Amino acid sequence: xxxxxxxxxxxxxxGSGTRLWPMSTPAMPKQMLALTADDTMLQLTAKRAQGxxxxxxxxxxxxxxxxxxxAQLQAVSAAPQALIxxxxxxxxxxxxxxxxxxxxxxxxxxxxxxxxxxxxxxAFHAAIQAALPLVEQGWLVTFGIDPHAPETGYxxxxxxxxxxxxxxxxxxxxxxxxxxAAEAMLAAGDHAWNGGIFLFRAxxxxxxxxxxxxxxxxxxEQAIGNxxxxxxxxxxxxxxxxxxxxxxxxxxxxxxxxxxxxxxVSMGWSDLGSxxxxxxxxxxxxxxxxxxxxGDGEVxxxxxxxxxxxxxxxxxxxxxxxxxxxVASGNDILILPRGRxxxxxxxxxxxxx
Amino acid sequence: xxxxxxxxxxxxxxGSGTRLWPMSTPAMPKQMLALTADDTMLQLTAKRAQGxxxxxxxxxxxxxxxxxxxAQLQAVSAAPQALIxxxxxxxxxxxxxxxxxxxxxxxxxxxxxxxxxxxxxxAFHAAIQAALPLVEQGWLVTFGIDPHAPETGYxxxxxxxxxxxxxxxxxxxxxxxxxxAAEAMLAAGDHAWNGGIFLFRAxxxxxxxxxxxxxxxxxxEQAIGNxxxxxxxxxxxxxxxxxxxxxxxxxxxxxxxxxxxxxxVSMGWSDLGSxxxxxxxxxxxxxxxxxxxxGDGEVxxxxxxxxxxxxxxxxxxxxxxxxxxxVASGNDILILPRGRxxxxxxxxxxxxx
Numbered sequence: 291x292x293x294x295x296x297x298x299x300x301x302x303x304x305g306s307g308t309r310l311w312p313m314s315t316p317a318m319p320k321q322m323l324a325l326t327a328d329d330t331m332l333q334l335t336a337k338r339a340q341g342x343x344x345x346x347x348x349x350x351x352x353x354x355x356x357x358x359x360x361a362q363l364q365a366v367s368a369a370p371q372a373l374i375x376x377x378x379x380x381x382x383x384x385x386x387x388x389x390x391x392x393x394x395x396x397x398x399x400x401x402x403x404x405x406x407x408x409x410x411x412x413a414f415h416a417a418i419q420a421a422l423p424l425v426e427q428g429w430l431v432t433f434g435i436d437p438h439a440p441e442t443g444y445x446x447x448x449x450x451x452x453x454x455x456x457x458x459x460x461x462x463x464x465x466x467x468x469x470x471a472a473e474a475m476l477a478a479g480d481h482a483w484n485g486g487i488f489l490f491r492a493x494x495x496x497x498x499x500x501x502x503x504x505x506x507x508x509x510x511e512q513a514i515g516n517x518x519x520x521x522x523x524x525x526x527x528x529x530x531x532x533x534x535x536x537x538x539x540x541x542x543x544x545x546x547x548x549x550x551x552x553x554x555v556s557m558g559w560s561d562l563g564s565x566x567x568x569x570x571x572x573x574x575x576x577x578x579x580x581x582x583x584x585g586d587g588e589v590x591x592x593x594x595x596x597x598x599x600x601x602x603x604x605x606x607x608x609x610x611x612x613x614x615x616x617v618a619s620g621n622d623i624l625i626l627p628r629g630r631x632x633x634x635x636x637x638x639x640x641x642x643x
Numbered sequence: 644x645x646x647x648x649x650x651x652x653x654x655x656x657x658g659s660g661t662r663l664w665p666m667s668t669p670a671m672p673k674q675m676l677a678l679t680a681d682d683t684m685l686q687l688t689a690k691r692a693q694g695x696x697x698x699x700x701x702x703x704x705x706x707x708x709x710x711x712x713x714a715q716l717q718a719v720s721a722a723p724q725a726l727i728x729x730x731x732x733x734x735x736x737x738x739x740x741x742x743x744x745x746x747x748x749x750x751x752x753x754x755x756x757x758x759x760x761x762x763x764x765x766a767f768h769a770a771i772q773a774a775l776p777l778v779e780q781g782w783l784v785t786f787g788i789d790p791h792a793p794e795t796g797y798x799x800x801x802x803x804x805x806x807x808x809x810x811x812x813x814x815x816x817x818x819x820x821x822x823x824a825a826e827a828m829l830a831a832g833d834h835a836w837n838g839g840i841f842l843f844r845a846x847x848x849x850x851x852x853x854x855x856x857x858x859x860x861x862x863x864e865q866a867i868g869n870x871x872x873x874x875x876x877x878x879x880x881x882x883x884x885x886x887x888x889x890x891x892x893x894x895x896x897x898x899x900x901x902x903x904x905x906x907x908v909s910m911g912w913s914d915l916g917s918x919x920x921x922x923x924x925x926x927x928x929x930x931x932x933x934x935x936x937x938g939d940g941e942v943x944x945x946x947x948x949x950x951x952x953x954x955x956x957x958x959x960x961x962x963x964x965x966x967x968x969x970v971a972s973g974n975d976i977l978i979l980p981r982g983r984x985x986x987x988x989x990x991x992x993x994x995x996x
Contacts, residue, residue: 637945
């Protein structure tokens with residue numbers, strides 16, 4: 291991979307999802323956890339954008355996680371050139387705007403959520419390489435994930451005409467569809483999942499914002515202009531940033547901008563949006579069980595099949611169970627059947643009451 | 644209930660069973676746990692032999708549990724008249740011999756394991772009352788549990804001729820039977836389970852020992868004769884006691900003695916020999932779930948049926964599971980289906996390897 295200006299990875303670490311509760315919590319969100327390997331999701335994200343094609347990353351994170359983010363990235367030689375600490379969450383469009391303003395100019399930005407799995411990194415790099423010529427011409431590029439199921443939890447992208455090798459116009463974006471629509475798109479073969487990974491020049495993104503979300507741009511410009519800085523830590527001005535409308539890059543920019551392209555790629559992607567998703571991509575033993583790679587929690591499984599068992603400390607003993615998800619973290623234990631891990635959200639709501 | 648000499652309860656607390664692992668451990672055996680109520684099994688045992696018919700108990704326990712036994716009994720105003728601390732376990736016959744030697748004479752002894760459930764205490768007291776006239780004549784009386792299942796894990800008693808109101812000769816004892824034999828005994832209706840609860844005069848038991856296990860009696864006499872005493876604590880001489888053959892009261896005495904009677908009683912008895920047994924006798928909610936009464940472990944159960952869930956601290960969240968036993972204690976979590984809790988023993992063996 292080579293081009294004149296190194297790509298700046300922009301790693302979005304602002305999420306505080308609890309779909310992997312009890313391991314994932316606001317204090318220890320999913321990206322900070324080692325779920326699929328000895329490295330955390332954040333570390334794996336940084337490592338897949340290292341090498342001569344890439345500059346040091348810009349990381350946008352929640353201020354409460356600053357030490358943890360720095361420690362994890364330093365541990366994999368991925369210390370950020372700037373760590374932008376959001377005073378409040380404003381969704382992805384303003385977060386990316388802060389990063390784009392930090393570098394400005396024609397620098398290509400590779401925007402990546404910090405908590406996704408990509409098993410086939412060479413395929414990812416090839417997709418980036420395919421996208422670069424159009425990016426240099428000012429296109430906004432999204433990576434479309436080759437779909438293998440009628441997922442109703444993702445946005446979809448209808449792939450339009452090819453405009454360069456492996457790069458197509460986005461015909462249109464499709465919001466999270468009902469099942470029959472998802473099945474139709476899967477069958478049609480001309481759709482991809484919207485994986486939330488983007489490549490564009492900083493100035494191209496800012497120009498699109500100026501057209502489609504001018505208030506957001508102004509708020510972010512003021513937030514960065516009045517930012518407090520401590521070494522590589524950037525604290526955007528809270529009052530200015532609070533004025534930015536909260537919106538996703540998809541709604542605010544991608545669905546409205548003119549020159550938007552998609553590179554479809556099959557790269558072993560998962561957003562790890564549930565414990566079921568983790569079981570799906572995990573290494574499993576002969577009985578189909580995935581026992582955690584992380585932490586020191588011993589698992590003893592007798593006559594046990596197709597279970598996901600994770601522990602950050604407690605010893606878990608199973609006898610004669612099948613298709614169960616068991617997660618022990620801190621003082622909490624979660625037990626539910628495989629296929630129902632989407633209900634963790636409802637469970638957390640029930641616990642709040 | 645009334646008779647000339649108050650009955651001395653003899654509470655056997657030497658067991659260190661692990662069938663209720665992970666709550667029950669050698670350091671914290673079943674009798675020390677509050678499994679069915681706010682009181683522990685030991686406390687409930689002591690409390691069901693309180694009142695004017697009873698003297699203060701003699702407790703035979705493992706020396707390692709001395710402080711815990713004393714604290715639990717004092718908390719329910721059942722401080723023992725003697726706490727005999729076995730230097731090693733020698734099964735029930737020598738343990739009861741130590742207690743019998745401690746009181747001697749014609750004092751009636753009510754021998755009770757410390758970890759059984761008796762829900763209907765008035766029925767138990769009525770059975771004691773029925774047995775007393777024969778006990779005063781020197782008979783050895785066992786309480787036969789009215790059977791309601793073809794249990795292969797218990798010894799059985801064939802009930803012989805009636806010799807007084809509600810009291811029958813023991814025709815013979817039956818060792819843990821195969822299933823077909825258990826089914827036949829249940830169908831025949833003339834058998835009872837051997838619950839391991841006995842009533843006899845101290846001198847009658849010692850006389851039977853002199854006839855049928857003279858070495859055991861001699862060893863126990865020396866152990867008590869040379870015992871070290873600290874207040875109510877009795878430390879039998881270890882060398883003497885080690886010479887006592889290890890044997891149960893059933894094998895050593897009851898199956899061999901002449902005047903052995905049984906009082907059949909239906910009193911909500913359970914030996915709580917497994918987590919399934921605890922689920923069976925526990926109060927359950929409308930969905931059939933039994934959540935622990937003990938400790939501070941919160942349980943959140945959504946769409947969950949017929950489960951036993953116990954925690955001594957961890958919060959357990961269940962969604963969409965049925966017929967599961969979940970027990971969290973200390974650093975351990977046990978998960979298995981109802982009906983398989985007999986496999987805890989095999990599990991513990993597997994963990995040792």
